Amino acid sequence: MPEFSKTADQALALLLSIGEEGGATAAALADRLGMHRTVAHRLLATLEQRGFVGRRSDGYELGLVLRRLAARVEPELLQVARVVMDDLSATTGEATMLSVREGNDAVTAALVPGTRHLVRVALEPGFRHPLHAGAAGRAVLACLDDRIRRRVVDASPAPAALREQLKEIRRLGYASSHDELQEGLCGIAAPVVGEGGLVASLSLTVPLTRAADLQKWAGDVVRAAGRLRDELGAATRMTGGS
Template structure:
C-alpha cells in the first residue's frame, strides 16, 4: 500500500513540474525546484526522465528547460475527442477554403518555433507544411508574432540566447521597429525571408488571460501571395484567430 502511494506521489510530482510550463515556457532547474518545493536532486532525476521520454527538452547552452516535442505529438491526437482542437481544425479548414493557401499553427519553443497543426492548400502549386517541423525564430511572419506578443522578459531571454541572430543586413533597432509595427497593425508578413519563393502572413491567438499561445499563419508561393494580397488576408485571419482564441476560454 505504501509503495502504491509512493508511485502516485512520484507521478504527481512529475505532473507538477510539467504544469510549471503553463506559467512560463522556460525554466532553470533551481527555479523549478523552488516552484514545486522539492530538493534539486529530486527535480534533476525527474527532469532527466521527462527529457528521456521527450516531454522536456534541455538547452545545452543555457541549461534551461522547455516543453519537448512529445507534448505537441500528444496534442495532435486530441482532435477526435477534444472540442477545442476539433473546432480549431475546422476554423483552419474554413480559412484554407476561403483564402486558398496552406494554414498552420506555430508555438514557440526556446529560440525556435514548432508547427503543431496544419491544413494544406488544395492548389497544385502549394506550400507543404509538415506538422512537427522546427524553424528558427529570427525569420518568418509567425516568428515575429511569437516574439512581438511575448512578455518583455521572454523577449530578452530570446535575444540573449547564444544562438540568436538577426536576418541579413538587419540591425536590432530596425528589428525592434518591425516588432512595434506588428503590434500596431496586429499582424506580421514575411516575403522570402526564410525560404526563396515563399511568403506568409501571421496573426496571434490568445489564451483566456490575453497572453499569446500560438501564431496562426497562411503561407504560399510568393508569386501568388503578394504583399497586397497578404494585407487583404490579414483582417480575415484576425477574425478567425479571434474565434480560435474564444475557444480557449
C-alpha cells in the first residue's frame, strides 16, 4: 500500500472544506475539521503562497490556481451537456437548463431555449439562487454529502419542510417548483451525480400557463440526467486513459 501523508491529507481537507462549506477564518476551519489551529494556520499559509487559497477580510477562500484548474474541466462538462440538453429541448419543446453548485448556491451554467412556443423562458447563464430554493437547487441539495446537506437545510427558512421535500426528491428522482424563483415560472429538475463528486441538475423551466405539461416530461428529464451522468463518466475515463 502506498505511504499515506497526513500533512497532505490535512491540506486537502482544508481545501475541500472551503470549497464545499464556504470560506472561513483559520480558527473556524480548524474547529470545523477538528484540527489543531497551529497546524491549520501553517497549512493555509503554504496553500496561500502557492495560490490554492486566498485571504480576505473574513477568512480564506479558494484561490486562483484552483479556479484556473476548474475552468479546464468546465468546458468538457458543458460540451457533453449541450448534446443532451439539445435532445431534451427538441423532445419537449421547452427550455432546458444545466445548474451547478457553487457553495450554498445553484448557478445556471447553460441554457437551451425552447422552440415550440411564442412565450419562452430565457434565464441567462450565471443566474444564481440558494440551493434550498427552486427545483434546480433542491435537486442538487438532495444529493449532497449528509454533513453539507444538513448544514444547508438547518440554515434555510423552513428546515422541517425542506427535509420532507428532499426525501420526496430522492424517492421520485426529481424536484419541482411552482412560481418560486421568478414569478410566472415553474420547473422540474433531476440531479446529475457524476464521478469525482460532481453534483449538478438538469431541468425544464416553463411559464405557469404550461405548468400542466411538466409532469408528463418528468421521465424524460430523469432519463436525460442519467444519460448526462453516464456520458460524463465515459468522457472522464477516456480522458484519464489517454
